[in-house]
Amino acid sequence: MGDDKCSKCGADIPMDSKFCLNCGTKVIKETHQVSEPIHQVFHFLFSKNIITAGILLGILFIWIGVIIVTFSTDLTGLRAAQTLNSLGFFVVGIFLIGGGIANDKMDRLVRLGMIVIGVYMITAVLALSSLINNFY
Incomplete structure (x- = not known):
């Protein structure tokens, strides 16, 4: 019983x-209702649909940056491509980290993987941005 x-x-x-x-x-x-407003905001911002949309937006920024790099012939185009690539990786990383922290209904290991991959992506963007800025 x-x-x-x-x-x-x-x-x-x-x-x-x-x-x-x-x-x-x-x-x-x-059903368990989240009572604190900040938790409601995080659960809305990092719901599965918003995470998916954020990741797709980040991937779109990355692809636009790749297309600009492919067809660009001057330094301005390369910097714009670098900015879009960095922004795309940063957006994907933020949504992975936020989704891994806020979604307590997902499996614990999936959440941990999301956080680790998000941190790795943001760290890679910061490291590559500083290296690329040294070349320009």
């Missing part, structure tokens, strides 16, 4: 039951 009690008759209700076995009343499971 679970810890749940029927709201009508007070009988114990098994964990996965949809109805009370004693009186037949439908069991309404309470």
Whole structure:
């Protein structure tokens, strides 16, 4: 028997039951609501749909930077491409880190992987940006 009690008759209700076995009343499971506003904001900003959109936007920035590098012949184009690539990697990294921290419904190892990959991407962007700036 679970810890749940029927709201009508007070009988114990098994964990996965949809109805009370004693009186037949439908069991309404309470969902855990996040009470603090900051947690609600993080859960909204780093929901699966927003994370997916942010990662796709970052990948779009990276590809635009690659296209500019491919067809650019001057230094201004190369700097614009570097900026777009850095921005793309940074956006993807931020959404991976934020999603790994805020989404407590995901598997723990998936969340850890998201955080590690996000930190790696941001670190790589910062390191490569400083190296590239030394060449220009």
